[in-house]
Amino acid sequence: MSLLSPADQDKLRTAFDEMTSPVRVLFFTQTLDCETCLQARQILDELPPLSDKITIEEVNFVLDKEKAAQYGIDRVPALALAGAESDSRIRFLGAPSGYEFISLVQAVLLVGGRSTSLTPENLARVASVDKPMTMKVFTTPT
């Protein structure tokens, strides 16, 4: 049984239909000692049925430390979004529940080819960043 209503599934399907590129959701997880990993997996499982461009790649955090390090992941559950070849540098730490699911959908759409919501001026400002930068946005599941 899906977590999403049929109406929501349809809306998402329509939105995902506009994507032009594949999106890989790398899902970093482990079997033991991770209460929210299962919840994250259940949420992510909602996505591939809604678009053939979305794939979930599960990475065992304990067994595949190299891949976790490659994506800068040091805790689970965690997601990294990537295109066919490229890292989007968008990460989600924690199960994407509540409003974070909406953020995840928007990030997937962006990686899948939707145009940026940044204004041209802001795109130019962002383009001028010339040193590595991290942005951590803290949210809660309400």
Add this chain to the structure above:
Amino acid sequence: MAFANPLITAYAVEATEFPDLARRYHVSGVPKTVVNETIEILGGLPQDLFVEQALQPPA
């Protein structure tokens, strides 16, 4: 922003799942954005203001 510049990585962090991170960054209300460990943006801001604050030089 992360998608637009390869030097930028963005993390959406669920604070209740990772209380150690919430403590480290003194998160008492959300949303809270921490840029490069030093710049803090509380709440949701209009895009222009958010980008401006995120890109300000370190204090």
